[in-house]
Structure formats: C-alpha cells, structure tokens
Amino acid sequence: MKIWLVGAYGIVSTTAMIGAKGLEKEIVDSTGLVSELPVFNDLRKYAPLSFDFGGHEIRMLENAYEASMEHWELNRHFDIQILDGVKEELEKIRAKKGTALNCGTGIEGLGKIKTLEDDGLSLKEIVDAIKKDMQSFSDDETVVINVASTEAMPNYNKEYHNTLDGFEAMIDENKKEFATASMIYAYTALKLGLPYGNFTPSVGSSLPALKELAIKNKVPHAGNDGKTGETLVKTTLAPMFAYRNLKILGWMGYNILGDYDGKVLSYADNKESKVISKDSVLEKVLGYSPYSITEIEFFPSLVDNKTAFDFIHFQGFLGTKMKFYFIWDAIDAIVAAPLVLDIARFLLFAKKKGLCGVIKELGFFFKSPMETDVVNTHKQFEILLDWYLKLR
Template sequence: MKLWLFGLYGIVGSTAVAGERAIRKGLADTTGLVSELPDFERLKDYAPLEFEFGGHDIRSLDKNLYQILEEHWELNQHFDYRILLRLREDLEKIKAKKGTAVGCGEGVLEELKPLQTLEDEGLTLREIAERVEADLAEFADGETVAVNVASTEPRPEFDPEVHGTLEGFERALRENRTDKITASMIYAYAALKNGIPFANFTPSVGSEIPALKELALKVGVPHAGNDGKTGETLVKTTLAPMFAYRNLEVLGWMGYNILGDLDGKVLAHEQNKRSKIVSKDKVIGKILGYYPYTITEINYFPSLQDNKTAFDFVHFRGFLGTKMKFYFVWDAVDAIVAAPLVLDIARFLLLAKKKGQKGVVKELAFFFKSPMETEEYNTHRQFEMLKDWFNRLVAA
C-alpha cells in the first residue's frame, strides 16, 4: 500500500512517515493509532499498517526526508532521537516532488521562502494539474491513498461558475483562473482523477466543492475531510456534550491557542488564520443546538515550537440560575497527536475503496473538525458512527 502526502516535509507529514517506519521496525508501539484499537482488528486484512511513501512539497526540495526530520527534531525533540537514527537509511530514500502554492496566501508565500513551485517554471493551472497527476500516476498502484497535510490556505469565496460543477472547474483550469483555484483543490482533483482516495487533513478547501464531489462520484472514489481533530477541538467536542447531557447552559466558551513552528508562522497571517478559526469555532454551537458567546483565538508563540497550548474557559449556568466556571489547558505536541490520525484516515479510506464506497465518507467525521456532509460533531457519537460503519463494511 502507498501513501502520498501533499506537504510531505511538514512536521505532521514527516512524523507520520517516521511513525509508520518505527512501528514496522519494532522501535515503537501502536499507541495513538485509532485503527489499531481492538474494535478495528479486521482492518489489517484490508489495509495493514504498511505504506510506501511519496509526496509533494514547495521548499527544501534538495533535501531528503531524513534531513527534513532532523531539522524538525532540532527544533522540537518530538520523539526519541535514537528512533530517528535507526530509520536513517530508509528515510534518506524518500524525496518530495515539486508542488504548487497557487492560492496559498501571504502566510505561505512569506513564511516558507524560498519557494520552489511549478508555477515558477511558468506552468499554467492546467499544466500544473497535469504534472501533479503525472507524479501521482507514476507513484500509484491500485492500493494508494493521498492525504493533504500542507500549510493552511485562505478559503476563496465560493463561485458556482468555477466550484459548482466539474465542467466549470475544468474550464477554470484551462482559463488559468488563479484567483479561484487553490493548491489543495488541484491536489484533490489530481488524486481523484487518478482513482486515488483523498483526505484533507487541513482547513483548506480540498475536495469539499461540488465540482470535486462530482468527480469523486464519477470516478467512484471515496474522500474525506476537513481539518484533523487532534487537540483543543477534540477536547471541546468531547466535553461540550457533557453540558448538553446534564442540561447545563453554556453561556460562553473561550479558546485561546498559542503555537510556534512553521504552522504557527503561517497561521499568524490573517487570511490563513481565518480558515482555521472558522473550523474551530463552529463546533460548540453545532453540538449544543444554540450558539453561546465564543472567542476563538490562535496566536504565534515562537519558543513553543510545535508544543501547542490551548487555554479554554467555559462559563455555564446550572440549577437555580447559578453561574459556574470550568477551565482546561491542553498542552500537546501537535505533530504527535496528528501523525497517527493521518495513517488511520489513510487506512480507513483504503478499506472504503476496497469495499466499493464512493464520494464523501461521512463516517470518518470522528477524525475531523469540519466533517463533510454530516452535522454530527459530538466525538462520542462520531466514534459510534465509525464503529458501525466499519462493522457493516467488513461484514459485507
């Protein structure tokens, strides 16, 4: 089985590769992987935890994945260095191909300099899409999946002429509409066109537009997204149901996030940050059925590197109208909570493909902050939904 990562050289992408390799070599156990829970025992018959990796990136293309992981390690020490050393030979063989930064916003253009992109070679959108498709076709076999773990893009306004139908989208590619099409859409388009299941681990648009949903159905490929639910939002969507079950009224919920590293730098730019805030902010209202006052903030805090910290404050009202407060602090290494989910999602999507599923797999909502085609944001219910779907599929 093969896994293609858009944004391979990021800390999430590279840590997912290192993790899979470490587990296969017996250097780490499977803690953190949902797909390794006893509930999903039979998944290994369809999608074992064994991948070959490839991917696109837009920087440091002269380096290999081992050198990239060393750079991330220097800043983060995010896992035991002895593991990295033991993986050296394997990781040195993996190199990213040149991708595109079309529509990625000032955050990416400014913070990831010097960029190496296909548009810098003078390619048009149509030609960029063809190059990405060709890279994928060269890499893929019938058991390949692609996940977007590239930096967060701004979300362009929905334009029915371009995003509404596959025909309109392909016309916009031919007309080089760089104002309407972003890298994540091109990646999703190229993967789906190649018959490769696609997941969007970021808040970028990816495959969520009707044009690409149409493509997925036309070619008969499953896809999922958006935005991995790994930290503060995971805790929020696990705790918010408690207030609902106990008939407590949430008056306000403040979530204040600080992080460093590349992701933090990119998210320090207003346009890029907007996509993330929208994704994080709406979950409380969706779970409670009403919208309390919310503050959702993300700020860059360089010295933390990937050690993302979230401070949440909940003001709520109980019996006899009495107001009370609840606080929590989530202090986690972002890539360590994210990377296993990338592998989980890839495995479940491969199962879906093998079982003939096509279009959005809404039952993978458990893994996402902004799940497509479902209003279920409650983590507990999402987990039940995942298990039911899995059991139905393997029994079929």
C-alpha cells in the same frame, strides 16, 4: 499500502513517516493509532500496517530525513533513537515540486520555496505535472492526504467551482485566480481514482465540482481539518454539559503555537480558514450558540508544542453560574501523525468496500467533517465503529 503526502516535509507528515517506518521495524508501538484499537484488528486484511510514502512539497529539501532532522532539532519531540532507526528508509523519500497557487500570504512564513508556477506553467500544465507525479508513484492501494500548510480562503466562483465541467473549463481557460493548490491536488487525486483525505482546513475536495468528480470516478474522500487538540477536547466535553442540561453561557479558547504551522497561521488570510473551522462546533453539539472567543496566536519559542487555554462559563440549577477551565498542552505532530495513517487506512478500506463520495463516517477524525453535523466525539466514534463492523 502507499500514501502520497501533500506537504511531505512538514512536521505532521514526517512524524507520520517516522512512526510508520518505526512500526514496521517494531521500534515503536501503535499507541495513538485509532485503527489499531482491538475492535479494528481485522483492518489489516484490507489496509496493512505497512506504508510507502511519496509526496509534493514546496520547501525543496534533500529528502524526508533532512526534513525530519530539521523538525527534530527544533522540537526534540521524541527519542532520537527512533529517527536513527529509520534514517535509511526516510532518506529514500524525496518529494516532488508542488504548486502553491493562491495559498495566501502565510506561505511567506515558510522561507525559501520553489513551485511549479515559478516555472511559468499554465494551470493545465501545473495539473498535468501534479498528475504525472502522483501517477508514477501510485498503485491500487494508494491514498492521497493533504497535510500542507493551511491556505487562504479561495476566491469562490460558482461558474468554475460548482460543476465538474466548470472546474475543467477553469483549468482549460487558465483562470488561475480561481484555483488554489489544495483544489488542484484534490482534483488530480480524484481524477486518478485515488482516495483523498484533507487533514487541513483548506478547501481540498469540498467543492461541489470535486464532490461530483468523486462520485463520477467512484472514489471515496473525507475531510476537513484533523481534530487533534483543543477541538477534540471541546467536542468531547461539550456533550457532558448538554447531557446534564447545564447551560453554557460562554466558551473562550485561546491557542498559542509556534513552528511553521503557527507562523503560517499568524497571517490573517490563512488564519481565517482555521478559526472558522474551530468555531462552528459548539452550536452543532449544543443546538445553540453560546458567546464564544476563539483565538490562535503565534508563539515562536513553543515550536510544535501547542497550548490551548479554555474557559467555560456555565449555568446550573437555581440559575447559579459556575466555571470550568482546562489547559491542553500537547505536541501537535504527535497527536496528529497517527491520524494521518488512520485516515489513509480507513479510506483504503472504504475503496475496497466499493464506497465513493464523502465518507461521512470518518467524521470522527475531523474538526469540520463534510456533509454531517455530528461533531460530538462520542457519537462520531460510535458511527465509525458501526460503519466498520457492518462492512468488514
């Protein structure tokens, strides 16, 4: 199968490519891939464990190997022999120039960038350029995944965002101020009939107009924001308090991270999207909203090593107050990359089963799953499994 990565030279993207090519060459195993659990073992019939990659970028490096090397030099996040083993394959992956329309001030943190709008293109010309790139790469087994930097909240506009006709009028009327890059990539993918997964908290395909397009063109899509670290642990642990009728009084989560992702998120407008995405889960698991603090701060020397310090204050029998603390200390790209491959494979499975619109059953992979309030990880896994076993 083929995967088109928006943000192709990022650390999550390149780690996904290295892992995928490493799996093909049998120099790494499938640890970390949900879709390779024994219960999903016939998924290979629908979505092989073999991937070709293309994508869009705005940091115009030579190829995916150069990008991978840049991330590796900073992070040393796996054995260099793995990267050496897939060098040839990665050198062949060259991203196309993308759009960064209204991505927010965080984009400044990426250093030197090149975008389609720098060439003075209108909104329609930008959409056409993105479409041409995706079209020339894709086939019947291609999925688009957004793994670009988190963009700022969009300038919502009912007229242009709520219906497909409105969205297309926005493009025709060149109303750039209402469009963001993630909307454009999502629109283009769905327009071409390519399943789309949004691994970021950016708006992507979650606009009513784009949901309408997905149904009209019979394309499956899923998002938003990969659930990989603190939120994964939070939505796995919080149900324990609920099942034991322990009352959570307060939950503080303090996240520190470096790298490009951390730098982009250190800009207030880009950070807002992420905090909203992380913050809403407790109420959905518990049915009430305890006092909560969610912080994300840039900590350059950590690079891609994200550390979350969580403090939970809870009340038990006889009104007694108690405390629980945890520290999650993970390499962000290592926990995220396999999910990119999982999401792509399950979306292709959904397409082959004739499904379209939001695939709520893939909520297991996301912090803010679309069109469902189920965020309890245990329930989400059961839903995913039931869905798969019934359809396969």
